[in-house]
Amino acid sequence: MNDAELVSRVALTTGLSPSEAARVIEDVLAWYSEPVEHYVRRRHTTLQTTGHRNAEIYARIAAELRDRVVAAPELTERQVRRIVYG
Structure with a gap:
């Protein structure tokens, strides 16, 4: 995930680690890029x-x-x- 600000925001608001947040974001983006x-x-x-x-x-x-x-x-x-x- 290249958007460090988004990864940081998701990690901060969910308690996920930055790498976990990046994986979640990538999964959601992949789902909606169909x-x-x-x-x-x-x-x-x-x-x-x-x-x-x-x-x-x-x-x-x-x-x-x-x-x-x-x-x-x-x-x-x-x-x-x-x-x-x-």
Whole structure:
């Protein structure tokens, strides 16, 4: 974990050692860096195996995505420029 200030803050507020805090942060960042497409496929498979039907699954995943931090798609410089200038 390269963000020493974040590691220090997490270690201080949780009682973890700096190395433990860094591992926790890396794990959380890895969890939330999952691309949207992978998240949707993974959740669909998980919900299907627990007996949910597709209509319910689609609505549930859409609702989950509204509250979930997900990895941003990779953008080219041109795409970034178009976002800025329209």
